Amino acid sequence: MNLRRIATLVGAMLLGVLVLGLDVLRYSVDLDVAWLLVVRDLMVIAAFVLLYLFLELSEKERSDNTIRGIGLILIAGIVVSIATAVVALATDVEPFEAKEGILLPLSFRTIFVATFINFSLGLFSILLFRLLHGLVLYKRKRGTKRNLTIQIVLMLCASVSTIGVPPLERNILTTILFGLAVASMVLNSFRLSWIVYLTRREKVFSLVYGFLLFGLLTVLNIITRGGIMNQLLLYHSSPMREFSSLALIFGNIYFGMAFVSTLFHLPTAEEFERKTTEITSLHNLGKLINQVFDFNELVDTVTSMTLQVCEAKACWLEILQGRDEGSERRPRTIKGMSLRTMTGGRLVHVVGMKNIGMSDIERLLPFSEHTLRDSVIEERKPVVVDSLSKDRRVKASAQGAKPTGSLVVVPLVSHSEMIGILYATKETEFGFFKDDVDVISAFADQATIALENSRLIDQSLERERLTQEMMLAQEMQKRLLPQSLPRFPVLQLDAVSTPAFEVGGDYYDFALLKNDRLGIVVGDVSGKGVSAAFYMSEVKGIFQSLSKICSSPRELLLAANEALAGSIDRRSFVSLIYSVVDLNTGTLTLSRAGHCPMILAKASGVTYIRPSGMGLGLCEGAAFADAIEEQVIRLDPGDVCVFYTDGVTEARRGEDEFGYERLLECIKVTRVLNATEVKNRILDTVKSFSSNEIIQDDLTLVVLKWHGSDAHAQSVVPVNGGSNE
Amino acid sequence: MPNQSYPLTEEVMSDFKVLHRDSGRVSILELKGYLDAHTAPKLEDAIQSLIAAKRYHIVVNCKDLSYISSAGLGVFMAFIEDVRNNKGDIKLSNMSPKVYNVFDLLGFPLLYDIAKDESEAIKKFVQMAK
Numbered sequence: 128m129n130l131r132r133i134a135t136l137v138g139a140m141l142l143g144v145l146v147l148g149l150d151v152l153r154y155s156v157d158l159d160v161a162w163l164l165v166v167r168d169l170m171v172i173a174a175f176v177l178l179y180l181f182l183e184l185s186e187k188e189r190s191d192n193t194i195r196g197i198g199l200i201l202i203a204g205i206v207v208s209i210a211t212a213v214v215a216l217a218t219d220v221e222p223f224e225a226k227e228g229i230l231l232p233l234s235f236r237t238i239f240v241a242t243f244i245n246f247s248l249g250l251f252s253i254l255l256f257r258l259l260h261g262l263v264l265y266k267r268k269r270g271t272k273r274n275l276t277i278q279i280v281l282m283l284c285a286s287v288s289t290i291g292v293p294p295l296e297r298n299i300l301t302t303i304l305f306g307l308a309v310a311s312m313v314l315n316s317f318r319l320s321w322i323v324y325l326t327r328r329e330k331v332f333s334l335v336y337g338f339l340l341f342g343l344l345t346v347l348n349i350i351t352r353g354g355i356m357n358q359l360l361l362y363h364s365s366p367m368r369e370f371s372s373l374a375l376i377f378g379n380i381y382f383g384m385a386f387v388s389t390l391f392h393l394p395t396a397e398e399f400e401r402k403t404t405e406i407t408s409l410h411n412l413g414k415l416i417n418q419v420f421d422f423n424e425l426v427d428t429v430t431s432m433t434l435q436v437c438e439a440k441a442c443w444l445e446i447l448q449g450r451d452e453g454s455e456r457r458p459r460t461i462k463g464m465s466l467r468t469m470t471g472g473r474l475v476h477v478v479g480m481k482n483i484g485m486s487d488i489e490r491l492l493p494f495s496e497h498t499l500r501d502s503v504i505e506e507r508k509p510v511v512v513d514s515l516s517k518d519r520r521v522k523a524s525a526q527g528a529k530p531t532g533s534l535v536v537v538p539l540v541s542h543s544e545m546i547g548i549l550y551a552t553k554e555t556e557f558g559f560f561k562d563d564v565d566v567i568s569a570f571a572d573q574a575t576i577a578l579e580n581s582r583l584i585d586q587s588l589e590r591e592r593l594t595q596e597m598m599l600a601q602e603m604q605k606r607l608l609p610q611s612l613p614r615f616p617v618l619q620l621d622a623v624s625t626p627a628f629e630v631g632g633d634y635y636d637f638a639l640l641k642n643d644r645l646g647i648v649v650g651d652v653s654g655k656g657v658s659a660a661f662y663m664s665e666v667k668g669i670f671q672s673l674s675k676i677c678s679s680p681r682e683l684l685l686a687a688n689e690a691l692a693g694s695i696d697r698r699s700f701v702s703l704i705y706s707v708v709d710l711n712t713g714t715l716t717l718s719r720a721g722h723c724p725m726i727l728a729k730a731s732g733v734t735y736i737r738p739s740g741m742g743l744g745l746c747e748g749a750a751f752a753d754a755i756e757e758q759v760i761r762l763d764p765g766d767v768c769v770f771y772t773d774g775v776t777e778a779r780r781g782e783d784e785f786g787y788e789r790l791l792e793c794i795k796v797t798r799v800l801n802a803t804e805v806k807n808r809i810l811d812t813v814k815s816f817s818s819n820e821i822i823q824d825d826l827t828l829v830v831l832k833w834h835g836s837d838a839h840a841q842s843v844v845p846v847n848g849g850s851n852e
Numbered sequence: 853m854p855n856q857s858y859p860l861t862e863e864v865m866s867d868f869k870v871l872h873r874d875s876g877r878v879s880i881l882e883l884k885g886y887l888d889a890h891t892a893p894k895l896e897d898a899i900q901s902l903i904a905a906k907r908y909h910i911v912v913n914c915k916d917l918s919y920i921s922s923a924g925l926g927v928f929m930a931f932i933e934d935v936r937n938n939k940g941d942i943k944l945s946n947m948s949p950k951v952y953n954v955f956d957l958l959g960f961p962l963l964y965d966i967a968k969d970e971s972e973a974i975k976k977f978v979q980m981a982k
Contacts, residue, residue, distance in 0.1 A: 653922035654889060697933070698926030702958060721958035741959025745929065754959050 135181040142174035143246060150238045154231075164229075165291040171245075171364040172287075179253050186257075193262065193321050194329045197336045200258050204343045207251040214240050215356060223358050229293050230362040237359070245363040245371075248351065252374035259374075259381055265321040278315055281308035282373045289365035301369065312377045316384040324403075327396040330389055337386035344379040351375070405566050408436045412573045422581050423478075429549070429574040430479035436570065437563045439551035440532070441483035444539075446547040446578075447504070448474035473504075483552070491521070491530055491552075499536055504545055509537040509564050509571075514556040533558035537567050539575040546575060597629040604630045604660055607667050613637050613645065617710050617835040620647075621802040623810065624827040631825035632659025633772050634666055638674035643710040646674050649770040649829050650703040651722065653742075658699070659825075665694065666701055680705040680718035681757040688720070688743045688751050700744040704770055713762040713835040718755055721745070723776060726791065727760060728767040728798040733791050736760065762833040767798050767805055774826030775809070778817045785816050802832040867891075870898040877981075878909040878974050884916040887924035895927045899942075903931065908940020911973040915946035920954055928964065941965060941980070943973040 149167055222237040223230040232238050263275050285304035292298050325333055350356050351372060360368040392399075412432055419425045430442045477488060492498040499520050503510055512518045512534040521530065532554045539547040549571045553559065559567075604626070612620045624633050632652030640646050648670055652662040669690045670683075677683035683705055691701060704722035708715045717725060721742030724735040741754035762768070771790075778785040790809070797808040806828050813826070868891035871882040879902050887895060902910055912928075914920075928942060935942055943965040947955065955961060967973035 651922075653926055698923075698930040700922070700926070700929065700958070723957065739959070741962060745959065746963055750962065754962050 129184075132181055132184045135177045135184065139174045139177035139181060142170050142177065143242070146170050146174070147238065147242050150232070150242070151235065154235065154238060161291075168290045168364060168366055172290075172366055175249055175253065175367060175370075178250060182253060182257065193265070194325065194332050194336070196258050196261070197333065197340065200255055201336050201340050201343070203251055203254055204340065204347070207247050208343065208347060210247055211244055211356075214243055215359075218355060218359070222355060223362060225295060230295065230358060232362065237362075241359040241363040244356070244359050245367055248347075248360070248371050249367050252371040255378045256374045259377055262321055262381070262385075263315050263318040265318070271318060274311065274315055278308060278311035278377075281311055282370060282377075285373060286366040286370040289369050292365065295361070305369070305373065308373050309376055309380075312373075312380050316377075316381045319385055319388045322385065322389050322392050323399070325389075325392075325396075327393075327400050330393055330396045334386060334389045334393065337382045337389055340382040341379060341386055344375050344382065348372070348375050348379055405436055408432050409566075409569055409573065412570065412577070419577070419581070422578070422585065425574075425577050425581050426479035429570070429577070430481045433549065433551055433567060433570055434481050436566055437535075437551060437559065438553075439535075439558075440554050441481055441487075442549075442551045443480040443483055443488060444478050444547055444549050444574075445500070446476040446478055447545055448476065475500075488550075491515075491534070499534075500548060503536045503538050503548055507538045507540055507545065509535065509568055511535050511559050511564055513559075515552075516556070532556060535559045535564055535567055537564070537571040539571050539578070541575045541579045546578060549574065600657070600660065601626070601629045604663070607664055608635065609637055613639065615645070615710055617713070617833070618645075618708065619802040619832040619834065620830070621806045622827070622829040623806060624825070626655075626660075626825045627774070627823055628656050630657060630660035631655060632663050633774070633825035633827040634663045634670075635770070635827050635829050636667065636670055638670070640674065640707065645708045645710060646680075646705065647708065647770065647829060647831065648674075648703060648705045649722065649772065649827060650701055651772040651825070651827075652701050653699045655825060658696075662695065662699060662701060665691070666703070679757060680707055680716055681755050684718050684720045684740070684743070684755050685752055688747065691744050692747050695744040700742040702742045706768070706770075708762070708831070710835075713833060715760045715762055715768065717758045717760065720755065723771055723773055726767075726769040726771075726794055728769070728794050729763065730765060730798075733795045733798065735787065735791070762835065764833060764835055765799070766833045767794065767802070768831040768833070769794055769805070769809070770827075770829040770831075771809075772825060772827040774824035775813055775828065777824060778813045778826070779823060780817050785813055789816070802830040805832070806830045868894055870894050872898060872902075874907075875974055877907075878911055878977050879907045880911045880913055880970060880974075882913045882915065886919045887917060887927075888919070888921035889923035892923045892927050895924070896930065899927065899931050903934060903938075906938075908935050908938045909977050910935065910940065910942045911967075911970055911977070912942060912944050913946050913970050914944060914948070914951055915970075917948070917951055920951055925954070925958065925960070928960075932963070941977070943967055943976060945970045945973040 146167060149163075149170075153163075218237060218240045222233055222240075224233055225231075232241070260275065264271060281304055285301055285308050288298055288301045288304055292301070322330065322333060351360060351368075357368075360371070412428070419428060426444055430444055433439065433442045475494065477485060480488070492500050494500075499510055499512070502520070512521060515521050515530045515532050515534055521534075532552055533556050534550065534552045537549045538545055539549060549567065551559070551567060608624055609622070612622065614620075620637070622635055624631075624635060626633065632655060634648070634650040634652070636648050638646035638648070650663075650666055650670075652659040652666065666687075669687050673683050673686050673690070677686055684703060687703065695701070700721070702722035703720040704717070704725060705720075706715050706717040706725065717736060717738060719725075719738050719740035721740055724737035727734055727736050736758060738756035738758040739754060740756060741751055745751070769790075776785055776787055776790055789812070793809055793812045794805070797805045800808065809828055809830075867885040868887055869882075869884040871884070873880040873882065881895070881898055881902075883895065885891070899910065902908075928944075932942055944955070945967040946969050947966065952966070955964075955966065960966070965973070965976060967976065
């Protein structure tokens with residue numbers, strides 16, 4: 128309890144006690160002072176104003192439950208009535224003596240009884256008035272508040288106009304104000320919109336309460352307006368009697384009206400309630416669209432809401448999958464999912480079954496036959512079957528028995544594409560009216576959006592996942608390439624490899640071999656992307672193991688071909704160029720399995736070194752071995768060797784290709800630079816050539832610069848390869 | 853092997869054509885334009901339907917073939933075994949130097965009969981039959 132509430136309550140009680148004390152004093156000593164009566168009236172009014180404030184402060188928020196409020200008032204009314212009756216019975220038969228319009232009590236008892244009755248009735252009047260105030264303003268229209276304010280002002284005026292007037296003399300002004308107040312009450316009693324929003328059950332309560340309150344208030348009105356009760360009230364406080372009386376009359380009129388109004392609303396209560404449920408459900412489904420993305424959950428929600436809204440017995444949803452659709456629309460994991468092939472090869476997923484099983488659905492609308500399902504798919508309009516047993520579109524089951532009840536079938540259409548069908552059945556015939564179909568259709572529309580959203584979200588999640596996977600794959604593949612370049616005093620190496628997509632089929636590697644030799648391999652798997660990346664990793668494995676065993680490049684290529692033959696796809700192949708450099712002598716031995724020729728840049732000129740060869744995986748055995756040649760080159764200090772993939776030579780600018788000539792020219796001018804510079808210059812040249820094009824192919828470059836001190840013969844010495852030599 | 857992510861995929865697709873002609877027992881496929889991963893299915897379909905019709909004597913005329921990628925080469929690899937097992941062959945003819953270079957780098961001339969022109973390829977089939 129806060130201070131203000133305590134203050135108001137204590138104030139009201141103090142004033143009450145003060146008035147009581149004054150009355151006792153008046154009774155004991157003859158105080159014939161006119162202004163004292165006015166002061167007394169004002170004190171009583173002040174007490175009630177404080178009581179009103181106390182109630183106002185106590186009730187922070189008005190409860191929404193109208194019926195409960197009415198019920199409580201009814202109980203309060205009964206309690207007050209009983210209490211008043213009991214106390215009144217204890218009163219003397221002749222309590223007052225009338226003298227010049229003023230009532231003089233004949234005993235102390237009378238004073239106490241009058242005080243009690245006036246305060247209890249006054250309190251009840253205030254409670255009643257507060258309730259009525261809330262009911263009238265339930266749904267505010269223009270003038271609602273104004274009319275009520277006029278009424279309150281009239282009531283207060285009527286009440287105040289009695290101040291200082293002797294209780295038994297009736298003032299004409301009071302009568303007029305009283306009449307006007309009652310008239311405005313009648314007007315305000317038409318404000319009954321709260322009844323409309325009650326549920327059926329609540330309306331029944333409202334009817335009973337309204338009737339009882341009407342009766343109770345009528346009785347209270349009659350009792351308080353005559354006889355001893357009237358005298359007691361008049362004696363204690365005319366203004367309060369006036370106010371209580373008006374409040375009771377207001378309640379009387381209002382609840383009388385409410386009773387009649389409720390009576391009229393009762394027949395439509397069910398319908399109204401249904402509409403309200405429909406609106407609420409639609410609203411809820413709309414909200415769900417933004418919340419539920421899980422397909423299964425959504426389907427479950429849609430069907431259970433459909434059941435709820437049209438009070439159907441069973442309900443289910445079928446998701447269609449078109450002929451030309453890939454797996455995209457296929458809902459992934461569906462609880463109790465069943466797959467059925469339909470006429471026309473369309474897949475149907477039956478989901479969200481409520482109170483019905485797959486066998487029942489199959490019996491009702493066989494998937495193998497042309498049924499209502501197909502007509503709905505064709506026409507894309509809702510269909511209602513009022514009587515399953517009589518409708519021709521429904522076939523009898525194998526046992527010859529037709530199902531009973533009614534059925535509604537509604538298509539789910541999104542962007543002029545059928546995505547599914549919603550079904551609901553009732554046990555009774557003629558179970559679905561036009562507005563049911565409207566609601567289910569509205570439901571289907573909402574459900575369509577929700578299902579499409581869920582699908583799109585799944586799709587983007589899937590895409591996201593794939594992107595992540597590809598990023599991971601890219602990282603993995605980067606690690607398959609050398610993480611650092613081998614360093615030797617006699618030669619310098621540099622290399623680069625960029626895939627066209629996340630992953631690619633290009634490969635390069637180095638291997639340190641016995642007797643101070645270095646193996647350099649560059650390869651290219653046919654095709655691009657993931658499939659190429661898989662073969663690339665296989666090639667790496669093969670190279671890593673074979674390079675330790677095979678002493679010559681040709682030998683390695685033959686072994687690699689045998690190793691790959693078993694696993695490679697018929698239409699795929701791998702091109703590889705493998706050279707072994709003797710770090711002591713500066714001889715480079717080279718074999719080529721269908722790969723782009725090596726470029727050798729010497730002081731005397733730049734040439735392509737192209738021993739004959741064949742791609743790995745194209746053929747096996749002797750035919751392959753015959754095709755592979757080996758070539759030996761003596762490297763001189765300053766010589767540059769360039770290995771590359773066709774991403775370099777086939778870089779495009781419109782119709783034009785970078786080609787072998789441009790590559791040769793580029794190396795001719797950069798030959799004197801170090802390996803890194805040569806590599807960068809080639810990259811830059813290729814990039815500026817195809818400036819406007821995106822990188823279209825995996826591109827790999829390996830550059831070797833020979834520093835070795837001792838110079839040997841500088842001619843290129845081809846050594847005949849081939850197994851027959 | 854460029855072009856998988858060529859921006860105008862549709863145009864590239866339509867840039868490749870396979871024309872089919874018969875000359876006696878020999879079927880001639882004339883290739884036009886770019887043969888890469890995107891357009892390879894067209895050629896695949898064409899050869900597939902020849903095999904389905906039991907026509908195993910195939911000459912692929914590359915006169916107007918402006919480019920071939922590794923995926924394009926793969927198409928020939930996919931069918932050659934089938935065709936040869938049925939006593940037929942896929943012979944190639946009329947290659948531009950650029951296209952021939954791609955075949956040559958990979959050692960295709962060792963595996964395939966690459967004739968100078970179409971009539972020479974047909975002649976070889978006739979001789980084979982004798």
